Amino acid sequence: MTERWRKRLGDLDKVGPDEQVFHRAAAGPQLPNESIPLPSRGSRVVGGVAAFVVFALAISVFVIPALRMDQTAGAPGEALLPLWPARTLDEAERFQQNADDAGEWYELVDPSRTASRFATDVMGWSPDRLRVSERAGSDQPGLATSYPSGNATAVAYYGVPSGYPTGYSTGYPSTGSLSPFRTFVLSPTCGPTERCVYVAETEVTVFQPIREGDGGVWMVLEARSDGSTLSVGEGMTLTDGDEIAAGFGIPEGAHVNFGYHVGSGACGVTVTTDTFRSPADPSRFILVSGGSGLTVTLDDVRSDPDCVSPQPGYIFSSMAYEPYAGDVLTDTGKGLMISVSAVPVAFAWDEAAPPSNVEPTFTSPAPAPAAWKTWIDTLGWTIDVPAGWQEAEIATQGRVSTVGGAFAPKDTPIPDGEPTAPSEPGQIIVYVLHREGGSYEPPADDSSFPLSCDLLIQPGADQGTVFRGDGLPFEFSYAVGDDRPTAQQREIACHMLESIRFQPWAEGDVRNGLMATIPRDVLIPKIQFAQPTEGVLDGTWVTDAGLPYFVALPIDHCEAAGRGESSWETDGQVLTISCADGTSARFARDGTPAEGNPQEWTDPLPSGEAIVSWNGWVLTPVKG
Amino acid sequence: MDGSHDYDAIWRESGATLWRAVYAYSGGRQEVADDSVAEAFARAMTRGADVRDPLAYLFRIALRVASAELVRTKQETGTMPETTALTGDPSMNGLPDLLRAMKELSPAQRASVYLHYHADLPVRRIAHLTGMSSAAVKVHLVRGRRRLRELLGEEDDA
Numbered sequence: 001m002t003e004r005w006r007k008r009l010g011d012l013d014k015v016g017p018d019e020q021v022f023h024r025a026a027a028g029p030q031l032p033n034e035s036i037p038l039p040s041r042g043s044r045v046v047g048g049v050a051a052f053v054v055f056a057l058a059i060s061v062f063v064i065p066a067l068r069m070d071q072t073a074g075a076p077g078e079a080l081l082p083l084w085p086a087r088t089l090d091e092a093e094r095f096q097q098n099a100d101d102a103g104e105w106y107e108l109v110d111p112s113r114t115a116s117r118f119a120t121d122v123m124g125w126s127p128d129r130l131r132v133s134e135r136a137g138s139d140q141p142g143l144a145t146s147y148p149s150g151n152a153t154a155v156a157y158y159g160v161p162s163g164y165p166t167g168y169s170t171g172y173p174s175t176g177s178l179s180p181f182r183t184f185v186l187s188p189t190c191g192p193t194e195r196c197v198y199v200a201e202t203e204v205t206v207f208q209p210i211r212e213g214d215g216g217v218w219m220v221l222e223a224r225s226d227g228s229t230l231s232v233g234e235g236m237t238l239t240d241g242d243e244i245a246a247g248f249g250i251p252e253g254a255h256v257n258f259g260y261h262v263g264s265g266a267c268g269v270t271v272t273t274d275t276f277r278s279p280a281d282p283s284r285f286i287l288v289s290g291g292s293g294l295t296v297t298l299d300d301v302r303s304d305p306d307c308v309s310p311q312p313g314y315i316f317s318s319m320a321y322e323p324y325a326g327d328v329l330t331d332t333g334k335g336l337m338i339s340v341s342a343v344p345v346a347f348a349w350d351e352a353a354p355p356s357n358v359e360p361t362f363t364s365p366a367p368a369p370a371a372w373k374t375w376i377d378t379l380g381w382t383i384d385v386p387a388g389w390q391e392a393e394i395a396t397q398g399r400v401s402t403v404g405g406a407f408a409p410k411d412t413p414i415p416d417g418e419p420t421a422p423s424e425p426g427q428i429i430v431y432v433l434h435r436e437g438g439s440y441e442p443p444a445d446d447s448s449f450p451l452s453c454d455l456l457i458q459p460g461a462d463q464g465t466v467f468r469g470d471g472l473p474f475e476f477s478y479a480v481g482d483d484r485p486t487a488q489q490r491e492i493a494c495h496m497l498e499s500i501r502f503q504p505w506a507e508g509d510v511r512n513g514l515m516a517t518i519p520r521d522v523l524i525p526k527i528q529f530a531q532p533t534e535g536v537l538d539g540t541w542v543t544d545a546g547l548p549y550f551v552a553l554p555i556d557h558c559e560a561a562g563r564g565e566s567s568w569e570t571d572g573q574v575l576t577i578s579c580a581d582g583t584s585a586r587f588a589r590d591g592t593p594a595e596g597n598p599q600e601w602t603d604p605l606p607s608g609e610a611i612v613s614w615n616g617w618v619l620t621p622v623k624g
Numbered sequence: 625m626d627g628s629h630d631y632d633a634i635w636r637e638s639g640a641t642l643w644r645a646v647y648a649y650s651g652g653r654q655e656v657a658d659d660s661v662a663e664a665f666a667r668a669m670t671r672g673a674d675v676r677d678p679l680a681y682l683f684r685i686a687l688r689v690a691s692a693e694l695v696r697t698k699q700e701t702g703t704m705p706e707t708t709a710l711t712g713d714p715s716m717n718g719l720p721d722l723l724r725a726m727k728e729l730s731p732a733q734r735a736s737v738y739l740h741y742h743a744d745l746p747v748r749r750i751a752h753l754t755g756m757s758s759a760a761v762k763v764h765l766v767r768g769r770r771r772l773r774e775l776l777g778e779e780d781d782a
Contacts, residue, residue: 005769005776009742011719017643021658022635025665031689321695508756508764 081312082209082219083342084118084329087264089209092219096210099217111206111218115184118204118220122329123337125188125199135183135203181207181221197321198251200225200339225319225339232315237346242296245371246317246341249501254338257325258294258317262347267307269300270327298349310348317341372495375405380511381469383407383432384499386492390414394433404433404474407496422481428489430478430496444468446614449501451476453494463493469502471514471611471619476500505617516617517610558583561600577601629678631669638679641743642686648738649731650690652723660689683753687735694731725775733768736761741769 085108086092098105107113116132119125183205190196202225208216224230227249238244238260246258259272271294301307318328319338328340371387378393385391385407392414396402406414408429412422419431447467463485464477478485478493485493505516558564564580574594578584586594591605610620643661650656664686668675675681726734735754739745740761745753751761 003773003777005725005772006741008718008722008725008772008776009738011722012644012648012738012742014719015644015647015654016640017658017661021643021662022631022639022665024658024662025631025669027666029663029666029670030659031663508762 081264081344082207082221083223083314083344084122084220086209086219087312092209092217095219096217100215105217108217108219109215111182112184114206114218114220115186115204118223119186119202122223123186123199123202123340124335125186125337129189129196131187131189133185133187135185181205182218197336198338199336200227200319202226202340222343224341224343228317228319228339228341230315230317230341230343232343232345237310237348238296239348240296240298243371244294244296244315246315248317248319248339250319251338254319254321255323256317256319257328259325259327260294260296260313260315260345260347261327261329262298262301262313263307263311264313267301267311269307271297271300272325272327296347298347301347302349310346312344313347314342314344372499375407377403377405377432379403379434379470379472381432381474381500381502383496383501385496394431398437400435400437402433402435404431406431419477419479421479425482426486427481428478428485428492430493431475432500433475433477434472435475443471443611444473445612446471446502449614450498451500453498463490465497467500469500469614470505471512471613502614504615505613505619507617509617513621514611514619515621516613517620561598628672629668629675631665631678634678634682635665638682641739642679642682645683645735645739645743646686646690648726649687649735650694651727651731651734652719656690656693659693660686663689677752680753680755684755687754691731722776725772728775729768729771730764732756733764733771736764737768737772740765 081088082092086095095105095108099109112132112134116130119130120127183203186202186204188196188199202223204220205222206218207221209219210216229247231245244260248256250256257272259270261268261270263269301311316328318340320335321338322335324334328334328337329342372384373387375383375385375391388410389407390410392406394402394404394406396417406429408414412427412429414429422429446469451467464475466473466475468474476497480489507516509516558579563583567578575587576584583598585597585601587605593602593604610618613619643657646660647654647657664682667685668678668681729737736750739750740747747761
């Protein structure tokens with residue numbers, strides 16, 4: 001007996017291809033190569049795609065030299081320049097005046113409105129698809145920058161949360177007044193039954209450039225989107241020949257844009273890369289890792305009489321589903337942006353310019369990494385590794401087996417087997433490992449990424465932390481040959497830890513004995529099921545008060561018993577399986593069979609808690 | 625023999641199934657199915673013996689072209705375009721209703737449902753042809769089947 005819906009599929013036989021479709025093929029491909037990726041051998045396209053340049057993320061050290069003023073000011077203690085909506089203090093003054101007069105920009109006196117306007121005006125997000133939330137602790141005053149006199153440098157940290165390792169705060173005390181910095185998270189919203197395009201969660205840091213306190217307009221200082229990293233820290237000074245880079249997690253079909261803008265006011269030069277389109281597999285949602293690089297060239301700026309060194313500017317990157325290459329902060333009509341990242345920097349040229357990449361204030365045995373590469377582990381996670389380092393795959397067998405990677409400078413031998421401290425002072429080895437076969441670890445949700453350097457707690461001879469990804473536990477550790485790691489070694493380890501990423505889960509993905517069944521936020525607060533699928537997931541799960549839970553059903557439970565097709569329902573506490581022949585069986589949430597069940601269903605069903613993947617999918621165990 | 629594949633034979637044997645799978649995938653857009661299948665064959669023929677599994681290659685390329693077109697069209701118009709008009713043609717009786725129901729499924733669900741429940745391809749074969757995992761195909765089948773039941777009915781017409 002064939003169900004109606006299945007018979008109706010036969011209606012598709014009423015249409016079919018014309019012979020001309022095949023004959024057209026003789027004319028050859030009509031679409032450009034980059035729009036049609038070739039089928040990959042594996043099920044993932046990860047990093048280093050041939051159609052895109054491999055990445056080398058040039059990362060600055062944490063020490064940030066002072067941001068130079070624009071040409072209208074030069075004395076120490078002057079305020080920072082905003083990125084948006086104003087670029088100079090004069091422009092900011094006009095916005096402030098407009099707000100004071102209760103004009104159209106009055107809303108900027110509310111920092112959350114500034115953040116919100118950034119999402120709508122710069123990123124093209126719809127206001128009814130936008131959630132703005134303030135990052136906890138961001139309303140605490142941070143250190144203000146101050147401007148150097150002579151060769152002194154200052155360090156700026158924005159919204160430094162309490163508990164941040166003070167060992168990283170190298171620099172001079174602020175000589176300027178405290179300026180509050182607040183950070184807001186811009187998140188897209190998507191209803192549980194909607195199918196929405198992916199856009200990246202974005203953080204914007206805002207501050208009051210003209211007047212602090214009530215009535216002072218807030219402006220964006222910096223923006224950073226998920227999956228989009230810039231190699232340059234805020235406030236760095238760049239000059240000719242400096243290499244800058246951006247790294248991306250690129251969704252299917254997205255176009256990448258990266259560049260820099262020099263100047264403000266009458267002086268303004270923008271340089272961008274050509275737009276690049278992701279070759280990601282469009283049949284599944286995959287973020288392709290890639291990056292772009294530029295060499296700072298200031299010839300056009302130098303020849304512009306309106307541009308006098310030094311000049312403020314910014315580095316920016318963006319992604320969009322349509323081709324776009326331009327200054328993402330000022331261009332209008334760009335359409336929907338998947339991500340926007342921008343940081344303020346300074347550009348300098350001529351003999352009076354300060355050196356770029358100011359020397360670190362701490363001593364280190366080796367120069368800071370100027371470029372990074374990506375290690376892709378067999379378990380699918382990736383990590384940034386300094387470009388000049390070696391990588392070693394770790395795989396040990398025994399009662400406890402260990403898999404993962406070890407990373408160290410080329411002059412540091414990496415011993416086989418378990419993590420070992422280097423033998424020589426100044427050396428460092430970083431380990432990321434997964435172990436199996438040791439003491440039982442109950443299932444737990446994945447960690448949130450990026451991991452925080454706060455996990456590497458107090459400085460010591462050996463540093464480490466644990467995290468979870470793709471349902472598995474991992475250890476991150478680094479060992480040094482000295483008694484204590486240097487600040488640079490800590491920074492390298494910190495960067496590597498923060499760079500760890502796992503591949504996104506999508507519906508139906510199976511990894512490590514787990515299957516992604518339903519998004520976690522669809523789950524709550526409703527009671528949901530995932531219907532069993534033959535042979536792979538023989539599980540149905542029930543939620544109660546937000547706790548993902550699974551109860552594993554026998555494969556084709558009714559069909560296998562010759563009772564026809566299966567269906568099931570639950571009230572959250574009792575699971576009822578009904579067969580086409582009219583029989584039924586009931587089970588409690590913990591898998592306990594009810595009395596009176598047919599004979600084949602008198603054994604308890606496996607059950608337990610499901611876990612949640614790092615990107616919000618409920619993962620339930622699968623067979624085989 | 626230079627190792628090239630007989631694409632004439634592949635077209636005769638599997639062209640209609642491929643085309644209808646893309647047609648279903650695109651929610652009933654004939655022009656998308658035509659363009660995608662033509663492009664897939666064109667690329668396969670260009671690559672000659674480099675293609676090891678021509679049918680899988682054809683399916684994957686065709687579905688990717690179709691997917692790109694669906695995304696592009698949706699971005700331009702903000703909505704999925706209407707199904708190629710079939711109403712008014714008595715020979716198409718029932719097909720518009722089917723396509724309207726199919727549009728409630730995701731593209732991957734549509735293709736999986738068609739290939740498994742009508743073209744009678746096993747799950748593993750569908751996974752191989754489309755580049756999805758078997759598990760993903762199974763989930764698409766379950767959800768697609770459930771939705772079509774709701775929309776088109778479960779009872780046997782007979």
